Amino acid sequence: MSNAPTPAPKSKAPPKITVYGAPRTVFRDLYHRFLRAPWPLALGSIVVTFLALNCLFACFYLLTGGVAHARRGSFADAFYFSVQTMATIGYGSMYPETGPTQVLVVTQAVVGLLVSALVTGLVFSKFSQSNARILFTREVVITPFDGVPTLMFRVSNERGNQIVEAILRVTMVRTEKTQEGITFYKMYDLALSRERSAAFSRSWTVMHPIVPGSLLYGETPETLRAKEVEIIASLVGTDDTSMQTVHARHTYTDDEIVWGFRHADILMEQAGDDFVLDLRKFHDLVPSKPTERFPYPRSTDK
Template identity: 25%
Template structure:
């Protein structure tokens, strides 16, 4: 019994939308990641990205500082008995520390004027030019990846909230599975589309067993358009008819069937026109039969609508006519607002 519960709770997508699939035994994984270095750097966690950002500067300063040190060493600048007429490659550089400071000052264009290159060493001049070109490209790459991660629509998707539970009840006379979605920011999301995937094991006619089989689940919304304007909490529903992948689901077998319902919301940010995607999943234990969501949208005395998220995840039983009729006020309010 314990093994069965563990198998039911196993999920591919977590509630917060993260991928729970671990990738193992991929040949040449490091080479694949380095081949697409831009995506690798952008996808890095912040602690690694900050380390890379800082180490890019420090390592290039030190690397070219060592090169300048050996150039001066080869030119005999550190010999104590040098002729007074000897012109060093780098003025006022007497050690590795001085070469490092010269590299730092040159790369950051500080230019204190105390350390500088003379005309006697073309190799030092060429090294300085190479340093500015190479480090400039490296800084552009790292800074661009840093800004790209800050501007990723993934952060905007974190402000999209899904209901913790899904419910099954009658909607417009049809048995429907319903989920609630809300935008946590005032900036609206446009062209919103909710899609679903039913993930379950399957056995083909040839007897081949597929551990994870995907079937599309269509979701609809009570609106004149299938691309609603997400500025208030909206309830999406899937009709449980003979064409549904969940056909045959009933109150008796709901918690005995093994599946995972992956729900994905694709939307466009009005401010930047960038696409964002947010997802979650529901297991049979997170689907309630004979319940509906409590009203979350209210009207205030000042003529404004108020979305009270205290009721966002709350549900109510609808097994009697009184509860069903009390639900019509919420539906009319949401429908009128979406049709405006």
Template identity: 30%
Template structure:
């Protein structure tokens, strides 16, 4: 039975995870783990990098690749000889290279204005290879664009802080989440876990925490996720100093169905002991105006002092 319980509490982070005080999960939901001594080609993942990087970097790499390919083929045409390109009129090396460069750009896009054309077997072979490379490159770029657009753009916003606040006749740990966009999220499930050092040990223990409610069918407003700290809670009778001493870290994960993209959305965040306010309660963000409930998302972190039970 003890072995089964240990397996159940294993989050895949390891018992010594974050033993030196570092958080296991970053605020943005990424894991704070760096894998080292991996052969270069084994860790390469071009698709993941190109799909997850920022749009600015993505188009920067696309333009850089486009320039490098055309520059390389222009150099090949120059090495064969610019006299093997009919219709060129440049007399200096720079003019000839620029004509070869723009001929390469027309070839790789299969555009071909017709003024400059390849002449001779070698030049035609290079042009044929380049046109095939152009078709493959643009097909790849189109697939990457689809991969980026097909991802759900929803970004669930978490409160920067958690609070320990009165809850019914006891205290509770609370965080707030909101969907700042107008798309509909349905059947939103929450899972809250906690890890902390064992007494007198560098090893850590992990617990899944019981929530006031772990699912809401609709998510148009703000959701305050509450863990009641009762006798069955692993946090029962723990003080603020113990939170700091035992390096408490809360990990929250949300799972929802995005009605706009028809995709299942996953989102994570975490809270360290120094990001938790004791004896505070989140302020209400709603205000009724003209028959509608207005939610001030900018006040997601606002709270009032309330004391503890």
């Protein structure tokens, strides 16, 4: 049997859950929506808000008039005057000359001050977020390790700095049926060979030995598929650069549990006690040798 790395098979997308009955409002949890939004969308929303507010006040200036040297009925002049007021950049030839307009100017100046403070806080909060650059292998494998069938996958810190006191937990989710015939999802924590790392910097192979007492003991690919098993991996630690807590999570469906394969070696020793970590092989799989106790990969497996 060839030991050449095998490309990882394409996995199905996780099921999409549609929720009915949950309150849905545009302005609900705007702060969290902003923090979760990608930067282009977040900055675009700020620009749209700025333009919308200035258009609104420009309409008010058109209704009240009272802007010196502004062309009568000119929305452009009213808009530019509104921008000068909200941005507090100072007036040129246009300035307020009536009481109602001066009240509008004061109101817009206060609104502009509040909006500037709010936007500054939002952008700073989003910019200061510490996001984990953690890479999980596309598949989790079950293969013999020291003669014991072991569930294994790899994680890598793409940023290359250190995540201090990293803790990794693995949870198995499967469908079960009660004596009353009720089907529900139940979660179980899997015991790992090592679940803590004092300083996680590059690569970490996570292992769960499938021994008597393990929830996976005696299972087969068919039984895992029938139980709709999912493996959820979560990592939490402290970024040693920002000293903020970072976390990452990945879910493996039953189609992403590969039997009888192991992950290709990515750490190689060179002359002078130097090592090379080849992340190009991070997702590659190598078939293991079937045994009587562990007959995987089977010839019928694809």
